[in-house]
Amino acid sequence: MQPEVRSFFDQNTNTVSYVIFDPSTRRCAVIDPVLDFDVAAARTATKSADKIIAYIHEEELCCEWVLDTHVHADHLSALPYVQQKLGGKIGIGAKIAVTQKVFGKIFNAGTEFERDGSQFDRLFEEGDRFSVGDLEARVIHTPGHTPACVTYLIGDAAFVGDTLFMPDYGTARADFPGGDARTLYRSIRKIFALPDETRLFVCHDYLPEGRDEHRWETTVGDQKRGNVHVNEQIGENEFVAMREERDATLGMPRLILPSIQVNIRAGHLPPPEDNGTVYLKLPVNILGEPQTPPEETGPGTQ
Template sequence: MSAHCYPVDVATKPDVTAFFDEPTNTISYVVKDPASNACAVVDSVMDIDYAAGRISFASADRIIEHIRANGLELEWLIETHVHADHLSAAPYIQEKLGGKIGIGENITVVQDTFGKVFNEGTEFQRDGSQFDRLFKDGDTYTVGKMSCFAMHTPGHTPACMTHVMGDAVFVGDTLFMPDGGTARADFPGGDAGELYRSIRKVLTLPDSFRLFMCHDYGPNGREIRWETTVAEERQHNIHARDGITEEEFVKMRTERDATLDMPKLIIPSIQVNMRAGRLPPKDDQGKTFLKVPVNEL
């Protein structure tokens, strides 16, 4: 995609409301078209007490209450990727408010990979059919009257997409705040070189575009933040600012990833999120189980 030709109105500035989930350090968003009451939800969270095996929806209910209280109409539930650190609440919100669930078309790669890891049977479809829309690189869509488009930004996972809605850019785990750097690239299907190229692709957007993070961990004890700009990332990102080469980035990322533990919720998250946020099917006794593969991740 040309660095100077975007299928959005760069003057459109959607209203963005953030919802921070402290247990998973995830930020979900309600994105409102400034010219109508239409909105989208990006990267919602379903609550899980993993030790107790209990699912709840307090985080999702906050989003639902905001949408209802402001008289908004939900059109899209966007997943930037198959998250490994939180469970998606998209089906729960969709049941309450409607809207279409969308993710990148390479969800099929993720489903095939983890369908094997979790020994899912043939009843588990690996064609992305659990989602309403599979986005390809450059695909456009609308939220109300607002033009939006999807950019394929693999590296963290094969299915990662960055969504551009007016001047607001939802980067998933492709980037963190400038002092947080970038996300890991060592999950199955991840690639540090691809991640570097995806970041450079995002940073061809206009300097003034607002970037919204999916996670923030408050490096060095600072307060949690989730909004920055293309210009700030290009100038100050500790891992990927202008002037850092792909070779330097790959070396840093590979060495850093080797020191990281797996996310605490990776096992339930992937099983649920590769199903678009739905739990695995009940067994013959009507019970739902999540599997724990041993020595597979």
């Protein structure tokens, strides 16, 4: 069962979105679509998502699913926009409710903001199965970066979100609210239990030193042999010590505050206030410790 996978790289956020489809039925899923956001002007745009939509129309595909691997902290999600244009059900991991409760409090969201995941059409639990055309898909709960992180295993292709990056770049950070380095290590071991030839598709690539082109496809075997943060030779305690030490040096992602308050709403903006204008909040002195500001294109999730 080898699905076709088409990738879309967003240079502004170093994010990779995917269309995966069954070549026999032409049915597809969209994974981790990006809604463009100009933070200086506080304006959204749909250029990135429109490329995905145009491709699906050109290939005469039928969209069954629009999925996020987790609540992204580095870009706004285009889930509802893609669904509006293509149809399909919106899905995410069931632990989204944990993230909604944590960040609903941080953003002082009102009672109109439901904290039960009801903004999504499908909440996936560990081991849940669904289909993309005739392709069988299975959900692996892979928390650690966030509580709601999941990996979608569709045929021989696994979409791991931020849990793993390319082997020469390592793993996701684990210091966001609800994150945990030890949990992340154990989640990665679940991925390592898949067959070595399983294709892995990552959500970001930040071009590590010594590499001059972006990459986002690897395999379980490549990760087990060569991931610079976690491979077959690195034990749990060693990984946790490395991850916690490294995370303490990282600044917050540039778009974390607008991204999360939109993404916990399944990509919808907060409701307009009584003057008809939508506002995004900036809670002050809540996240992280004072840091030297990272570079604009720096690895906010690594």
